Amino acid sequence: MTASLDRPPDTSPPSRRDTMTEALLLWLSSRLGIVVLAVVGVTAMADGDTIAPFLERWRHWDADLLITIAEHGYGGDPSGEPDKGLPAFFPGMPLMLRVVHLFTGSWTLAGLLISFVAGAVAMVALARLAEFEGPPGTGRRAVLALLLWPMSVFLFAGYSESLFLAFAIPAWLAARRGRWPLAAVLAAGASCVRITGLFLALALVVEFFSRRHAVRQAGWLVAPFVPLVLYSAYQHARSGDWLAWKHAQEAGWGRHLVWPWESLITTWNSALGEGRFAWAFRLEIAGAVVGVGLVLVLLYLRRWSEFLYVGLQVGALLCSAYYLSIPRSALLWWPLFLLIAKASASPPSWRRWIIVVYALVVGPLMVLNTLVFTDGAWVG
Secondary structure (H helix, E strand, O other): OHHHHHOOOOOOOOOHHHHHHHHHHHHHHHHHHHHHHHHHHHHHHHOOOOOOOOHHHHOOOHHHHHHHHHHHOOOOOOOOOOOOOHHHOOOHHHHHHHHHHHHHOOHHHHHHHHHHHHHHHHHHHHHHHHHHHOOOOHHHHHHHHHHOOOOHHHHOOOOOHHHHHHHHHHHHHHHHOOOHHHHHHHHHHHHOOOOHHHHHHHHHHHHHHHOOOOHHHHHHHHHHHHHHHHHHHHHHHHHOOOOHHHHHHHHHHOOOOOOHHHHHHHHHHHHOOOOHHHHHHHHHHHHHHHHHHHHHHHHHHOOHHHHHHHHHHHHHHHOOOOOOOHHHHHHHOHHHHHHHHHHHHOOOHHHHHHHHHHHHHHHHHHHHHHHHHHOOOOOO
C-alpha cells in the first residue's frame, strides 16, 4: 500500500487520441459557455429593451462585411453606397460562406458553422503542436490559453480568424515535422484567408533554411505566395490596383503607415476618453505591450521563424495610424500560447499556477468582450 502511494505520477506523453479528445472537449465546452453568455448575459443587460434574435447578435462589423462580399462580391450591395474597404478582406472566407450558405440558407449561421468547424481543427492542431514541442500536458494548456484570450469571441463569430488558424497551425506543425509539401499547401490555404498568410509564408522560409532541410524541397516554399499574387492580380483586373487590399484599409479604416510614436500618441489620447471606444483603445495598448514583449522573448530564445512571423505583424500594427485590432490579431500568435503552456507545464511544480493566474486575469476580460460584442458594440 505504501509503495503505491509513493509511486511518482505518470509523466508519459498523452497519446494522439487523448490530445485530440482534450482539445475538442475544451473547444466544445467553451462554445457552449459562449452560447450561455450570449443568451443569458444579453438578457440580463437588456433592462427592458428589445432583444435581437440570437443569430442577429453575431452579424456585426467584419462578419457583416464578409457576408456582403460573399453575397454581392467586392463591389458591395448594389442598392447602397459602394464600400471602398471591402478589398481589404481576402476571398477565402467569403468563398467558404457561399458554399456553406447553400446548405444553411442563412449567411450568419454559415459564418458561425465555419468558425465552429475550423476552430475545432485549429484547437486539435494547436494541442498536437504543443505536445510535439513538449513537455507532456502542454497541449491542453495551450488550447486553454487561446480560448481564454480576451478576444476569443472572434473564434466563435463569423470572422476569418478560426479559418486562418485551421490552415496555419497545421501548416506549422507539418513544417516542424519536416513534411514540407503538406506545410506549403496548408499555408497556401491560409494565404487565401488573410494577408497574415504573407507573414506565415516568410516564416516558413526561415524555418526551412534554419533546419537545413533538403534543398530539393525548397520549391514548395513558393506555394503560400501564389494565392497572394493571384488575389492582387484579381483586384488589379477589377480596379487597376495591385495593392487594392492595402489601399482599401486606408480608405475604409484610415490605416496608413506612420512612425510608431505617432501611432502611440494617437491611441493614447483616444484611450483617455470615456465610453466603450476609450475602453477598446486601452485594450489596444495592452495588446501592443503583449506583442512587443512576445517579440522580445522570441528574439531572446532565438526562435527566428516565430520571431519573424509575430514581429512583422506587431511592427505593421504599431506603425498604423492608430492601434486597431492588436488584441484580436494576437489570436493568430500561437507562439504566445505555446510559451504560456510550456511555462505552466514545466518543472518546478509551482509553475502550474501560471495558467491559473493567467485564467483569472484574462478570463473576465474574455467574458466582458463577449457580452459587448453580442450587444453590437465595437470590441476589436
